[in-house]
Amino acid sequence: MDRPRRCVLLKFGELALKGRNRPRFVNALERNLRRMTADLGPIEVRHRGGVFIVSGDMPQEELAERCLGLPGVSVVQPALRCERDATAAADAAVELLRELPGHTFAVRATRRDKRFALRSIELARLLGDAVRVRLGLDVDLSNPDLELFVEVDHKELLVSVERLRGAGGLPVGTSGRALVLLSGGLDSPVAAYRMMKRGLRCDFVHFSGRPFTSPESIYKAYALVGRLDRFQGDSRLYVVTFGPAQRRLATAGAGRLQVLSQRRLMVRVAAALGERLDAGALVTGDSLGQVASQTLPNLAVVEEAAQLPLLRPLIDRDKSEIVDAARALGTYDISILPDEDCCQLFTSKPASTRGHPDDLRRIERTADIEELVEQLAESAELFHPTLEERAMVSAATPASRGPSLG
Incomplete structure (x- = not known):
């Protein structure tokens, strides 16, 4: 030398x-x-x-x-x-x-x-x-x-x-596999990265309000997974058309419990999908007390519906910490793009901050949730976002911002 x-x-x-x-x-x-x-x-x-x-x-x-x-x-x-x-x-x-x-x-x-x-x-x-x-x-x-x-x-x-x-933590893939519920907002991508740092290889599921919402949230989810893909490679994104299920819950009388009913159904579907993917846990971006659905009683009733362990790596973080983490991660600019949040469909104001399990189970029986869970998990669309496509989300036309959705 x-x-x-x-x-x-x-x-x-x-x-x-x-x-x-x-x-x-x-x-x-x-x-x-x-x-x-x-x-x-x-x-x-x-x-x-x-x-x-x-x-x-x-x-x-x-x-x-x-x-x-x-x-x-x-x-x-x-x-x-x-x-x-x-x-x-x-x-x-x-x-x-x-x-x-x-x-x-x-x-x-x-x-x-x-x-x-x-x-x-x-x-x-x-x-x-x-x-x-x-x-x-x-x-x-x-x-x-x-x-x-x-x-x-x-x-x-x-x-x-x-x-x-450096990033610290453990190499991705050494702690198993998890399925991340990816909303398209600020929190869930940060939660996913924190779990990657603990050695989990992450797949992703996004619930779209189609046909009652536009596809922008899907483009955002696609781009966010593309941005996170650089940490693990071969990431998989599953998109579930959730709008008809939300309407079914509303007609079953969910009322002020609509958001909680939707979240319970989401974790049920995610758990069913996760078991097919050999996932050992679900990951969400919940932060204690941030919104009505994330009060301690409501977090408990949502977790009750999960058939897999529910990991919440942001549970003690305030919004400013999450925003700073999203900026550092490179997901902030994608997450703040406008879209239609499916969670706001068919909701009644004000949302309940203390849902009772018996009331939620009654709504689920009326809506025949067990049949619905299998239908939704079976119908999930699979995409493979990659690092090269991470810049596709911009002010351009929807067709230039992600997968072809038909």
Whole structure:
């Protein structure tokens, strides 16, 4: 290795704590990494304990940026790879620090290979002297303007000046599969990503008010899944035509319980569909107290109807936190596009904040819900949104914004 080569270090978080199952998690992380970066070109991935050393012909900045969203990685660290020689490391350190603003610096050295001739403190002092003399910077170990990180690997030295916080969590697919109830709003995409970060591979189901609503919400759901697909690949979106079922609940006398009746039916249908997909849980974007249907009593009566565990990763989040997360995730601009919310169909004001299970069961018996659940699950339309189509939602005509819906 003549000149230092650019690479990106990916450091594990809680993944590093896994025991005998750790190889399964590491292999899943590498698969997800290769899929997420496939469009950038081939990459080389070297395993070094709790670290991946990733390199390729693409710009280092693009590779690092892509890796920041990869669940299972706690630290993303652009670095230079150089020979196992202190002089080479000093040259790399000067190259990295030369253009950075600051007057003071510190060197943090660690050795994964304890056979290296210099101890960590000796290596740090040697590099510090080189930087001080060649760049005129002062040493400040307590509160430096700049930090230089040097890691002694078995075959090379890794030098860096930047440590970026990664997504953390677990690799997608290591915790099983879940089905996300995707409304098209702000909350459910954020909830889905949080569950991906816990290792769940997510499928999605969207309930459309067709034929009583326009298809905009379906276009939004399609685009949202396309945006989330970059974290897992091969995402599946199921669209359920829900309008006639909503009218059936209304004619059964739901009244002020219309929204709760609809939500109970949604989780029943989602559970039936989820069992066919081998999903171990359902995921919703519920936040305690955010709307009338999300009071504690109403959350309980909705959960009673679910045949699968119901996960609510946003239950303690307020709206501003969810909005910030949606912006960071890249789903905000899609979620705020106008559409017709199917949940508002046939509703009576004000909605009940404390639905009683017996009243809801009476409405369900009148509407013959058991038959309806199977019909709706069987009729769900399947789409495969992809990353490349994520920009299709815009102010353009509906035909340019998603799948052909007939």
